[in-house]
Structures are given as structure tokens and as C-alpha cells.
Amino acid sequence: MKTLRWLLMGMVILSAACARATSGKDSRPATEAPVDVAPARPAASSGTTVLTFEEAIQSGDWAAAQAILESEGEPSFPASVLNRIMIEGLRLAMSAEGAEARRHIEGALALVRKACRCLDDRGRLIPGMPPKGFRGELYLTLYHMRGATSYDPLYDWATEQVAQRHRLNREEIFDRSGTKTNPVGVCRFGDRIFVVAGFWIFDLEGSLQQEAPGLDSLSEGERLPRLYYVFCDEKEQKIQWVNVSGGGRGVSLEAKWDGEGFRWVETARINLAAQTYEEVRKQIEAGRLEEAFEAYYDKGFTNEVDADPELAALALRQGMTVARQRAEAGDVARARRALHAAFSIAAFRYRLDSGTFLPVDWEQRPRSLEKWAQEAFGADPQAPSYARIYRDALTEYAALLVQDHRPQEAEPILRALTILAPNHAPAYLYLGDVLWDQGKPEEARRFYQRYQELTPGGPWPDRVRERAP
Incomplete structure (x- = not known):
């Protein structure tokens, strides 16, 4: 879902902004893993099922989670639990569509507001008030998604953060017309979700922050993230950065998830224009003209064919x-x-x-x-x-x-x-046929006669002898 893809892209790369909002000295480093399991809480009934607080947020039963919270007099939760609420809300939203996705976003947001003594009356973070380890970038993501009908502003903001990280002009990275590359991606590998921002990889849990491995295999001119597209191979659990110039030449960097981090697989130099040329020529030589045109049209980078x-x-x-x-x-x-x-x-x-x-x-x-x-x-x-x-x-x-x-x-x-x-006789013959079939016999005869002049003595088709005696 495009909206949620934007959400997740913003989620991690807004960390620089949230550090200002949450007072840098109190913010947990991105490499510190959050506590995975919330402390034991009273259970709440959801229909015929009795849920613990952890079960409620994992299943997205935000009403049951709120009931547990209210039964304790709305206590202030530690950062580990607050982070868990936001992570589960975003994870569930990623797997949903439309109204259901919005329900998870709004439910997680409302629960955090009740459980954190760090917000003003408008739901905004109060600088210096979030508990130590609180992941402000997650809250800011949820906050900016609240009631939004268009997510372009959040996407624009996220793109700006990527530009700041890599010291690039924002307009060099992406625009809404799609005329520039987009070095941002969201990859789901098993139960892990990774956000790729340029050559940096983060996971949803916040336990991993890693630069793309294999960067030393690229030349200095190839290390500009704005030149790349990011692709995720969920089956092979790989991330690929692909930079292709207008001429069809470029480089591909590939990294694979091994369960603990990403390792470099390969760096390949590519020439898509040459590949298109070889495929088109092969099909032409075999007399497969429609297939040749399909390869020409679909593969792109046709400059070698065109030249x-x-x-x-x-x-x-x-x-x-x-x-x-x-x-x-x-x-x-x-x-x-x-x-x-x-x-x-x-x-x-x-x-x-x-x-x-x-x-x-x-x-x-x-x-x-x-x-x-x-x-x-x-x-x-x-x-x-x-x-x-x-x-x-x-x-x-x-x-x-x-x-x-x-x-x-x-x-x-x-x-x-x-x-x-x-002086090309066949053109006059076929033009005479066209005009004759359209009911213009006099004009047709003139072209038949010109055909005869250019082919003296014939042999002439029977229709010419009959129509232009």
C-alpha cells in the first residue's frame, strides 16, 4: 500500500528531527534494541477472549489495551512498552488496507497518548519529557499520519531527511513527477521489516542500523545515493541498489540478510543497452519481427539499436x-x-x-x-x-x-x-488500386497509365489491362 510505504520510509529517517524534539541526551541510540515484551498487565475481555496487554497490542485490539490501561488508572508506561505499542501499530498497518490500516495507526496513537506523560494538550511531544529510550521518530510518524487525507507532506519531509543525511539537494533525490530516482525502499524479510534510505538500512524494531555493505567496491562517483533505485527481493532476502545511466550503463550493488545483518553479495557492472541490442538482433535474424519489437520496446535503453x-x-x-x-x-x-x-x-x-x-x-x-x-x-x-x-x-x-x-x-x-x-513503378500500381477501390476510376487510370509507362511491355497485372486499356 503506497500510503504505508511512505509512512515507513518516514518512520526511520525522521530520527534526526525527533532527536531535536526529544532532547538528544535522553534519546536511545538507534543501535539499542527495545524490550520486546511488555511487563505483565491485567487482562481485559475482548468478546469471549481474555487478553493480556501484550496480546491486545499484538492483535490490534486497541479497545482491550485501553481497558487494561484504564483499569490501572492510566499509569505512565516505560519507553520499552511505548515503543512496543508504536511498532505493533505500524506493523499491523503495513499488513492492512484502507480503513483497517488507519484503525491501527489511530489506535496505537491514542494508546500512546494515554500512557505517556510527555505530550501537550494537542498531542505533540514536549521536548525533554519523553522517557529515556523513547523512539520519538515512531511517534512523529504516527502523529503526522493522524487524520491525513494526503501523505505527500510526510513523504516530502522524509525525502528531505534523506537529503540532509547525504548532504544532497532535496530536488536531486525525488520529485512527484517521477523523473528522478528514488533511493528509498521498504523490505519485508520474514518477520523483519527494513527501511532503506540511500545507503543506510534500518529495521522497524530499531535494533539495526547498518551502512550498505560493499560500498568500497564502488568508485567515488558511484557512491551518490541519488543515482540509485532500491529493489527488495523478499524470496531471496536481498536488497539491490541499481544505478543505470541514460545510456544503459551502470552498476548494481547487492546485499543479503543473513539473520543478523546484511552482507555484501556482489557488485556488477551492467550494460542494459548492449543487452537490448543483442536480444533485438537475435530476434530479427531469426525472422521474429514482433518479438524483436517487443524486446526493443519493453527492455528500454535502445540507444545502441537506434544508432x-x-x-x-x-x-x-x-x-x-x-x-x-x-x-x-x-x-x-x-x-x-x-x-x-x-x-x-x-x-x-x-x-x-x-x-x-x-x-x-x-x-x-x-x-x-x-x-x-x-x-x-x-x-x-x-x-x-x-x-x-x-x-x-x-x-x-x-x-x-x-x-x-x-x-x-x-x-x-x-x-x-x-x-x-x-520512377518507382509499384507505387503507381498500388495507388491506382486504392483509388479504384474508393470509386475514383478516372484518377486511378492516370496512375495505372504511369505504371505502364514505367514498365513498357509489361507483363502487367490483368486488372491494369482491364482498367487502363
Whole structure:
């Protein structure tokens, strides 16, 4: 639950702020473990069950816990019991949703207010009054969750504490648009819950505070927490910090929980762009164009694919081959999809519009194939070859659109081809077909006749001889 994830992130990393609120000399160090079991208390009835105080807070029966407290005249509890109340409230809230989660937060908060002589009439901590060992950061978390309809302020505050710990500008860490990384995570490993704030790991109980092991394996430039995402592997009980640059290169640091602390597993240098390239190329060479595009689209970090004109040309060649095979087998729709996938992979390097697969600025600047190729591929000696492959693939794609009863999509492509490649006969043939099917026989005949002029002596399809005698 997103709300509770924010809550737990704030819970530990607000300790710096709470130290000011609770008077540093009286606060328990983060490495000191709290007492796990509350002192024996009278029992209270909850329905047909009689609960001890510890059982009541463990089960989230806050009414029963309050009844026990009231039966003793609302005594002031020691810090160990107060901490236990707050920990159990947060733990139960993490496992719940919506109103039930809020019930645990509010129940724990109300119980602490009754049992602690350290709050003012508005429920705020009185500096210097909390008992020694009282974990003010837990109370501050509960307090700020009280009656909140939006948890953005708490999340903002928590992020600011991370920035202070690592001496970073807050805006360098995270913003609500999600455009920056978020080096914060909450990991549940068995019955232990860990909060990761940058390269620091804390547990909910407050008995562990540890820096990420293996930091000495990173270079100085790699040790900026703002560059990382945090991932939790609950099955393997591992935490992974992953830093990937815009080019797909980066580093991964991994640590594993061993029951007492976290130990370094490995530091790996990664090149996701190279992995994407290898997968896309493998699928293209196998003629699996849809799978190649899926790898291109899903894996991300496509800069190596986008930079390679040879791979883009290979995609178009393979796309034509597969499309012809499928069309000959009678599956025009799948033939069209294969060539569409090939164009989607080649579009960036060929500078094509993702909808029509025409040059991106075609409407503003219609021009010849040679001129476009010079702009797209510069002095590359293969530019003419890439241009011919593009022309042939685009013509076949338009033809498949016609056969697949999509003439409105085919027509603008074919009209553009008569400008791009004015001597390319197939474009006139298919454009004549599109216009004929749309009930424009006179205009269609002009394009059929141009097709005949470019292919003197034929052989011409029967439909051309019949429609343009």
C-alpha cells in the first residue's frame, strides 16, 4: 500500500528531527534494541477472549489495551512498552488496507497518548519529557499520519531527511513527477521489516542500523545515493541498489540478510543497452519481427539499436521476407504486422514518423529519396542502399494495407512515394488500386497509365489491362 510505504520510509529517517524534539541526551541510540515484551498487565475481555496487554497490542485490539490501561488508572508506561505499542501499530498497518490500516495507526496513537506523560494538550511531544529510550521518530510518524487525507507532506519531509543525511539537494533525490530516482525502499524479510534510505538500512524494531555493505567496491562517483533505485527481493532476502545511466550503463550493488545483518553479495557492472541490442538482433535474424519489437520496446535503453543503420536495414529486409511468406500463405494481417514491427524498430534511425513511416517532417518538406537519405545517413557509403531498402519496404507495407482493406492508411504513403521515388513503378500500381477501390476510376487510370509507362511491355497485372486499356 503506497500510503504505508511512505509512512515507513518516514518512520526511520525522521530520527534526526525527533532527536531535536526529544532532547538528544535522553534519546536511545538507534543501535539499542527495545524490550520486546511488555511487563505483565491485567487482562481485559475482548468478546469471549481474555487478553493480556501484550496480546491486545499484538492483535490490534486497541479497545482491550485501553481497558487494561484504564483499569490501572492510566499509569505512565516505560519507553520499552511505548515503543512496543508504536511498532505493533505500524506493523499491523503495513499488513492492512484502507480503513483497517488507519484503525491501527489511530489506535496505537491514542494508546500512546494515554500512557505517556510527555505530550501537550494537542498531542505533540514536549521536548525533554519523553522517557529515556523513547523512539520519538515512531511517534512523529504516527502523529503526522493522524487524520491525513494526503501523505505527500510526510513523504516530502522524509525525502528531505534523506537529503540532509547525504548532504544532497532535496530536488536531486525525488520529485512527484517521477523523473528522478528514488533511493528509498521498504523490505519485508520474514518477520523483519527494513527501511532503506540511500545507503543506510534500518529495521522497524530499531535494533539495526547498518551502512550498505560493499560500498568500497564502488568508485567515488558511484557512491551518490541519488543515482540509485532500491529493489527488495523478499524470496531471496536481498536488497539491490541499481544505478543505470541514460545510456544503459551502470552498476548494481547487492546485499543479503543473513539473520543478523546484511552482507555484501556482489557488485556488477551492467550494460542494459548492449543487452537490448543483442536480444533485438537475435530476434530479427531469426525472422521474429514482433518479438524483436517487443524486446526493443519493453527492455528500454535502445540507444545502441537506434544508432546502428545496418541493424535498421536488416530489420526492414527481414520484415519484407517474413511479410511475403505470410502473405503467400494467405495471412495478410500477420504479414502487415511483421512489416509494421520492422518499421517500428527502424523508425528512429531512419528518422521516420511512427504512424505513417514517412520522414518525420514530410508534410513540411516533401523531397526526393536521395535528398532524404543524405540528411538521414550523411556521408555513409551505404546511404543509397539504405534508401532503396526503405523505398521497397514502404511500398510493400502500403500494398499490404491495401490488401488488408485499409486504403485510407495506404493512400498518403503511396502518394508520398510518387514524390520520394517518382520512377518507382509499384507505387503507381498500388495507388491506382486504392483509388479504384474508393470509386475514383478516372484518377486511378492516370496512375495505372504511369505504371505502364514505367514498365513498357509489361507483363502487367490483368486488372491494369482491364482498367487502363
